[in-house]
Amino acid sequence: xxxxxxxxxxxxxxxxxxxxxxxxxxxxxxxxxxxxxxxxxxxxxxxxxxxxxxxxxxxxxxxxxxxxxxxxxxxxxxxxxxxxxxxxxxxxxxxxxxxxxxxxxxxxxxxxxxxxxxxxxxxxxxxxxxxxxxxxxxxxxxxxxxxxxxxxxxxxxxxxxxxxxxxxxxxxxxxxxxxxxxxxxxxxxxxxxxxxxxxxxxxxxxxxxxxxxxxxxxxxxxxxxxxxxxxxxxxxxxx
Numbered sequence: 151x152x153x154x155x156x157x158x159x160x161x162x163x164x165x166x167x168x169x170x171x172x173x174x175x176x177x178x179x180x181x182x183x184x185x186x187x188x189x190x191x192x193x194x195x196x197x198x199x200x201x202x203x204x205x206x207x208x209x210x211x212x213x214x215x216x217x218x219x220x221x222x223x224x225x226x227x228x229x230x231x232x233x234x235x236x237x238x239x240x241x242x243x244x245x246x247x248x249x250x251x252x253x254x255x256x257x258x259x260x261x262x263x264x265x266x267x268x269x270x271x272x273x274x275x276x277x278x279x280x281x282x283x284x285x286x287x288x289x290x291x292x293x294x295x296x297x298x299x300x301x302x303x304x305x306x307x308x309x310x311x312x313x314x315x316x317x318x319x320x321x322x323x324x325x326x327x328x329x330x331x332x333x334x335x336x337x338x339x340x341x342x343x344x345x346x347x348x349x350x351x352x353x354x355x356x357x358x359x360x361x362x363x364x365x366x367x368x369x370x371x372x373x374x375x376x377x378x379x380x381x382x383x384x385x386x387x388x389x
Contacts (some may be wrong), residue, residue, distance in 0.1 A: 160353070161355055161356065161357055162174075162352065162353065162354065162355070162356050162357070162358050163353070163354045163355070163356075165358045166333040169358045170358070172358070173352075173356070173358040173361055173364075174352060174353075176361035176365075177352055177356075177364040177365050177368070178365070180249065180361060180362060180364075180365035181365040181366075181368050181369055181372075184249060184252075184253050184311055184365060184366075184369045185212045185369065187250075187253050188253050188256060188257055188260075188369075190266050191253075191254070191257040192257060192260060192261065195257075195265075195332075196261070196265055196268050197268075231251065234248065235247055235248025235251070237360065237363040242362070243362070245362040246362060248362070248366065249362055249365065249366045251364055251371075252369065252370065256369075256370075256373050260373075260377070261302070263377070263380065263381070263384075264276060264380075266384070267279075267380060267384050268283070271384050271387045271388065272387050275344065275380070275383050275384055275387050276380070278383050279376060279379045279380040279383045279384075280376065280380075282379050282383070283372065283375050283376040283379050286342060286345075286375060286379070287345060287372055287375065288340075290342055290345045290346055290349065291345070291349050293346075293362070294346060294349040294350050294353065295353070298353065298373070299350060300350050300353075300354050301343075301346040301347045301349075301350040302347065302350060302354070302355065304343055304346065305347065307343070308340065308343050308344055308347060308355055311340045311343070312340070315333075315336075315337060315340065318333060330384065331385060334378045334381045334382050334385070335378075335382070337374070337377075337378040338378050338379060338382070339377060340374075341371055341372075341375035341377075341378065342375065343375040344370075344371035344374065345368070345371045345372065345375065347371075348364070348367045348368050348371050349368070350366070351364070352364050352368075
């Protein structure tokens, strides 16, 4: 969810219109491919390989109340490495490896919750969460593209919000309480902020050769949004 400030003269904001258009098309094409890959992995694991879902679920709960923290630490490590690969000046194959690793890491993290949603919360829960996520994402994206607003000023607030959210998760694990619906709603707001931030970076700050990094940042923000919208829909389905 960050961008490279170097070589500002090559930033998309200073590039010819044709280069900007090509960069944006490539970014969203790669985002689409990442989402489709994520969807395919989860569909295969949940629908065609239910035993895998069971095993991942058992592994997650083997850490007790600390399971979310263990997963989060593993995810942060993978995300850091993936972002480094994607944003580097390494060969394109290495950048794609970063994006692929990130998609795989997200797939592993999402699998337990998607497995529970699919088997215990109703067949319409996941599609509903997906449609809501897509609607919010499109609305935020259109808003940024229409206004052309640079939301890079959100960086500090988003960082503070992320650390605050991590603190809540750690406290929840230590003291055995559930953050609840209001926390999920706050995280939807945080993820929406990241989408505004990442989208404006695509218009203003990325270099035109960083479409892999840009798609990775957007995918991470969309995944975060989907995670908490899914939790809200799952909670509503149990009432």
